[in-house]
Amino acid sequence: MSSELFESCASFAPSPGQEAEGDPWELPRKNPLVFLAEDQDEMRSLIADALQDEGYDVVPIADGQRLRAMLRAADLAVREPPDLLITGVCLPGGNGLDALAELRTRDPFVPAIVITAFGDPASHARARRLGAATVLDKPFPPEELVARVQRLLPPPSEDVAAPL
Amino acid sequence: MSSPGASLRILLAEHELDLRALLAEGLEEAGYGVTAVRDGVALLRSIDGCAGLLEALPDLVVTDVNMPGLSGLDAVALARETIPDVPVLVITASGDEALREQAARVGACAVLAKPFPLESLLALVGRIVAGVARDPSLASPPDSALFVPGGAR
Numbered sequence: 001m002s003s004e005l006f007e008s009c010a011s012f013a014p015s016p017g018q019e020a021e022g023d024p025w026e027l028p029r030k031n032p033l034v035f036l037a038e039d040q041d042e043m044r045s046l047i048a049d050a051l052q053d054e055g056y057d058v059v060p061i062a063d064g065q066r067l068r069a070m071l072r073a074a075d076l077a078v079r080e081p082p083d084l085l086i087t088g089v090c091l092p093g094g095n096g097l098d099a100l101a102e103l104r105t106r107d108p109f110v111p112a113i114v115i116t117a118f119g120d121p122a123s124h125a126r127a128r129r130l131g132a133a134t135v136l137d138k139p140f141p142p143e144e145l146v147a148r149v150q151r152l153l154p155p156p157s158e159d160v161a162a163p164l
Numbered sequence: 165m166s167s168p169g170a171s172l173r174i175l176l177a178e179h180e181l182d183l184r185a186l187l188a189e190g191l192e193e194a195g196y197g198v199t200a201v202r203d204g205v206a207l208l209r210s211i212d213g214c215a216g217l218l219e220a221l222p223d224l225v226v227t228d229v230n231m232p233g234l235s236g237l238d239a240v241a242l243a244r245e246t247i248p249d250v251p252v253l254v255i256t257a258s259g260d261e262a263l264r265e266q267a268a269r270v271g272a273c274a275v276l277a278k279p280f281p282l283e284s285l286l287a288l289v290g291r292i293v294a295g296v297a298r299d300p301s302l303a304s305p306p307d308s309a310l311f312v313p314g315g316a317r
Contacts, residue, residue: 060240063205063233065208068232069208073238075241076241079237
């Protein structure tokens with residue numbers, strides 16, 4: 001059995017793309033890093049594409065539990081911390097504002113943008129209390145979000161594909 | 165076969181199906197109780213499902229690193245809320261120094277680089293659980309002596 005295991009493991013190096021969707025953690029990087037937590041696949045892809053087109057590195061995150069795990073890992077220096085957090089409020093597996101609140105106990109300064117689905121005043125108020133720089137109500141055009149991000153982050157390198 | 169860990173529960177997170185099955189089978193044959201999951205999210209869900217039922221929490225977590233959606237280290241970073249003292253063994257195809265440092269930061273007590281023979285995993289698991297049995301404090305912070313790049317020593 002051990003020899004079979006050894007042989008099966010021999011080709012087990014992660015294949016390209018096996019890492020988390022769009023996760024640039026393993027790549028040489030010099031552009032601002034955005035954690036994007038949004039549960040709607042189409043919306044997440046639209047926003048991620050728009051930000052990546054502008055040269056930002058984006059980690060797409062589909063649920064609140066993953067968001068909390070990645071933020072905790074960043075706090076432990078297991079992964080690079082985000083320069084900006086963009087999060088929805090009602091995420092499967094955990095509330096985005098709860099994740100932001102937890103983040104604030106460790107990092108009071110990282111900028112955050114909160115996306116709300118219903119324009120709920122309570123969510124707006126809590127997001128502001130948690131230091132969100134912007135609260136956006138859906139629907140909004142991706143370019144509006146990109147404009148907000150550009151106000152919060154330094155511009156990405158012009159040569160976004162260049163290695164370090 | 166003897167059962168060195170007859171009452172010990174291992175939570176195994178490995179993305180690759182065949183390898184997961186092989187490792188689970190080998191650990192079960194060695195006498196451990198094994199819960200095998202496919203990725204970091206499932207690892208967290210398994211631990212969350214055990215929360216409040218302390219007798220069902222794993223005695224050891226064995227996890228891959230690169231898994232879709234949520235890496236093993238990300239998952240362990242969050243799982244530490246629930247299992248602060250449970251030892252973690254990281255199995256990885258990229259066991260370089262940076263990875264070992266990252267594993268240490270989430271409290272992993274050992275790193276085993278793929279590929280490895282099953283015997284190496286069993287030997288390392290045996291050392292970890294024996295150490296925990298002797299001294300429970302071993303499980304909390306990472307023990308550099310147990311970091312084993314490239315296989316059990």
